[in-house]
Amino acid sequence: MTTPSTPARRGGPVAPPGWSRWLVPPAALSIHLSIGQAYAWSVFKPALESGLDLTGTQSALPFQLAIVMLGLSAAFGGTLVERNGPRWAMTVSLLCFSSGFLISALGAATSQYWLIVLGYGFVGGIGLGIGYISPVSTLMKWFPDRPGMATGIAIMGFGGGALIASPWSAAMLDSFGSDSRGIALAFLVHGLAYAVFMSLGVLLIRTPAARVKDEDSGESARVPITGHGVSARSALRTPQFWCLWVVPCMNVTAGIGILEKAAPMISDFFAETDTPVSVAAAAGFVALLSAANMAGRIGWSSTSDLIGRKNIYRVYLGVGAVMYLLISQFGDASKPLFILCALVLLSFYGGGFATIPAYLKDLFGTYQVGAIHGRLLTAWSTAGVLGPLIVNQIADRQAAAGHSGPELYGLSLTVMTGLLVVGFIANELVRPVHPRHHVTPPDAAPAAPVPAQKEAAAHDDAR
Amino acid sequence: MTTPADTTAPPPRRALTAFAWFWVGAPLCWGLYELGVKAAQLFTG
Incomplete structure (x- = not known):
């Protein structure tokens, strides 16, 4: 919604006066x-396998x-999201995810499984990608003082979505039944309920006006709405982008390594002890x-606003490597130690996801940070x-070689430690982007220069 | 909290803000409760 004093502009509706x-x-x-x-897709897998006579591999396909x-869609649609604004992106996400x-639902009702793959996998997947990046740059424009916290809240939501959907979907299948009719009804309710729930985002999202006042300090200040930045195309030509690409790749690989096998891993580690799991x-x-x-997404990302992005990734990758070493060397000796190390590692995994948008903003500006x-x-x-x-x-391979218990995981834990070290080195190689890559976007507010101290702080963060 | 500075006494929209946070907070709290019940099995199961 716009008012005469807050004209719509390229990039989405501008917040009217008083918009918090x-x-x-x-x-x-x-x-x-x-x-x-x-x-939480796995909740539907057993029902799909029994109701539509599918194999495990087939039911995982959507x-x-x-x-x-x-x-x-996130990689190729990012520029469109920047061009058309967050409301457009959220609308596309709502339409794709719900439809x-x-x-x-139609596929389940008619027992046409390809429709489920097409619907949830292809159409819904586009909604996931566009929706994931839709609020990122807008949040950082509204919270230039706390970009890590702002994006941490949103990306924490992605983790929280499964916490809600998992018991909700399971309760629905219990109520409607696990046959094709029950699955169809569950899909139908999901589509309609998510359309209503997501509409709040479409209705409320606004891009900030150039001049804002910090009510905490009472100071009026101009914040960098767009300012100098690096275009998405130019960013790909910088070594910083590829160093940053390696950092989350290694961090996420290491996190998924433990998340993927968490249940069998803890059982195997303590199977031959006095306290089996x-x-x-x-x-x-x-x-x-x-x-x-989830806690890592909001907690560590907010911490990055205080200690800087480069330092927080030093923690994720350096301390993470130590945690993996502790599990591999002493994990089977102490259950509390094993659990504590795994929890810290998973909090770093979540924190890595949530902090990367703010790290990108520090290096490339907010101009096309979503893309x-x-x-x-x-x-x-x-x-x-x-x-x-x-x-x-x-x-x-370890099981085929006759190994059991913690021996199954020793080598992979060592590999994960090595990957985190590679990520640590990549993070150390990150330097501020050379000014030759900077552009001043055509719709930048001319009276909203980047304050010298903010620019300096951004460069300090990246060092 | 931030508001545009070039206007006079803008409406605070506190009710809308509270509603918006309730809209997303209520299901999230329920999900966290369900998670807590399940996580407790680590110590009781």
Whole structure:
């Protein structure tokens, strides 16, 4: 919604006078809490396998395609998101994500499985990618003083989405039944409910006007709405982008390594001890890891506003490597130590996701940070393949060689430590972007120069 | 909290802000509760 004093401009509707910036995080959360449902797809797998007579591999296909489409649409749609603004992006995300469920409902009702793959995987996956990057640059423009906290809130929502969807979807299947009719009804309710829930984001999202006042300090200040920045195309030509690409790729690979095998890993580590871990306790361990993952997203990302982005990644990667070493050397000797190290590692995994947009903003400015973030998400896709591949391949080979218990994971834990060291080195190589890559965007507010101290702080962060 | 500085007494929109946070906070709290119940199995299961 716009007013005469707050004209719509390229990049989305501008906030009218009095628009609180604290309305923007819930707008972002309504999108991320919805699309985070993707991580709860496994709830539908048993019902699909029995109701539509599918194999495990087939029932995983919609989720896998959705994650591929997430990476592709974020990478290739990022520039469109920057050009058309967050409301357009959230609308596209709402339409794709909800209609993905509705197409899937039709597929389940008619027992046409390809429609579920097309609906949830392809159409819904586009909604995931566009929705994931939709609020990022807007949040950082509203919170130039706390970009890590702002994006941390949104990206925490992506983790929180599965926490909501998992018990909700399970309750729905219990109520409607696990046959094709029950699945169709569950998909239909999901599509409609998420459309209503996400509409809050579409209605509330606003881009900030150039001049804002910090009510805490009472000082009026101009904040860099667009200012100098680096275009997405130029960013790909800088070594900083590729160093930063390696950093989350290594961090996520290491995190997925433990997340992928968490339940069997804790069972195997303590199988031959006096206190073996039951199936229920292993499930509780996985739930606790999810909580650490979510807490890390908001906690560590907010901390990065205080200690700087480069330093927080030193912690993620350096301390993370030490945690992996501790698990590999002493993990089977102490259950509390094993659990503590795993929780810290998963909090770093979540923190790495949530901090990267602010790191990109420090280096490349807010001009096309959403598009640059979208391209960087290809590191996530790569890590999503690498992490499980490394852990599963090594565990299978160790089992085939007659090993058992912690021996199944020793080598993969060492590999993960090495990957974190590679990421640590890549982070050390990050330097401020050379000014020759800077551009002044055509729609930059002429009276909103980047304050010298903010620019200096951004460069300090990147050192 | 930040508001545009070049206007006079803008409406605070506190009710809208509270509603928006409740909209996203309520389901998230429920999800966290369910997670807590499951996580407790690590110590009791």
